[in-house]
Amino acid sequence: MDTVKGRSALEIMTGAGVLAVAAAFLFYAVAHGGRGAQPGGMLLTAQFDRIDGLVNGADVRIAGVKVGSVVSSSIDPQSFNAVVGMRVDRSLRLPSDSSAEVSSDGLLGGKYLSIVPGGAERVLAEGGRITETQGSVSLESLLGRFIFSVTQMNQPAAANAETAAPATAAPR
Template identity: 60%
Template sequence: MKGRSIAEVLAGAVVLLVAFSFLAYAVTNSGRGGFSGPALTLTAKFDRIDGLAPGADVRVAGVKVGSVVDQRIDPQTFLAILTMRIDASLRMPTDSSAEIASEGLLGGRFVSLVPGGADETLADGGQITITQSAISLESLLGRFIFSMTEGQPRSGADQPAAAAPAAPSGLAPLGTPPAGR
């Protein structure tokens, strides 16, 4: 009986070790692991950051170059302030822009940086001033549905009765028996 419980404990330990090694492999090779190397901290202010959370990707041309590390509200302007850490080897021009984009219809959100053309670059602690906030899919659908129903004729009692269409000359209107019967 004692030999069986030791075997079960060893088998459980082996299973946990294998599971941990798979998890470590997945984290290090998926691009979702921690950002290594020297980093540059940048901030940006947005009207809305719907669905964006700390840890979200920061991308340039679709390539992950950093992540969102903090988000907070500016108490004076009520704008959302994002703090991002990006690869320090990237020399982002001062006129670069940041926009909150979506991976797809049901995908997560990320920050997309679009490099500008200025000669000066953003320093550590710099701020990106040109931003585009998140677009709310629910709001767009609501506006579309409202605009479609706004132009539609109403049915029921609030519609005036339509006049019967006139019959072509020489023919009796529909629903009347022919003459002579």
Template identity: 60%
Template sequence: MSRRSIAEILAGAVVLAVAAVFLFYAVTHSGRTLTQGYALTARFDRIDGLAPGADVRVSGVKVGSVVDQRIDPETYLAVVTMRIDPGIRLPTDTSAEITSESLLGGRYVALVPGGSERMLADGGTIEATQSAISLEALLGRFIFSVTDLVSAVGKEAERQPSAPARPGN
């Protein structure tokens, strides 16, 4: 073999090794977990912006992922299925809330463990839930209330008789 072909083979091997490292990093940091845990479900009125692969957190620490979401055809509620780390046991009175990471960030499910002695089993359901709060709806309500307040103040000012001008001023 010539020196050139050996150099080309080594360069190709280095490129493949670097690609494998990038692939490994992408898979391990994508939010998808390779380990299996137990499944829990929760029903929400709204899940705006929550996607499969989103974090499930307890006290801000990731303990699982959202693996599925669907609509219940009878109640029209969003049913979210989560996969939880098997080392984390949650009481049956645990509550779930969909919250934002930041104003521009994605959504995740925040779990707040209760005080029950009994624990949720694989396939269990979290009954106490709070749906996602829509930032657009909150801003719309604020703008409407400010507009309403300004018009009410304007109408009140029109109703009040203006003070007569004092002589000598």
């Protein structure tokens, strides 16, 4: 009976240790996950026709390297476009003609904001606006256009086949 009690206590201690290590990993991931805003970063805005799937906390990247985070999204009441606020690393000195586009981490991946630096001498300041933008591309829309174009291409071929084949009547 003592062996069973000793074994149970050992199993409980091992389980508690595993839970403590898992909690430590979870704490580290939340604290250092990089999904929060860049507190010392420079606030910039950009306006897009659509931002499907881009959420607050999403990465802002240059050449695939994370340089900031999306901090807000709203609708411009005049143009009905999406206005995205982002904080980026203040040390970057982005040219004023830089562009931004909503990109995807693959077919099923999340969305992020990709900035392509321009070549202008002037740089964006705190509160600056990136004016050259490209919104997200809807996969459903692209698929619908492809299916529509394929059916349009096949319709004339089917119509030509019907008119080209002469109707043959059996002699009486």
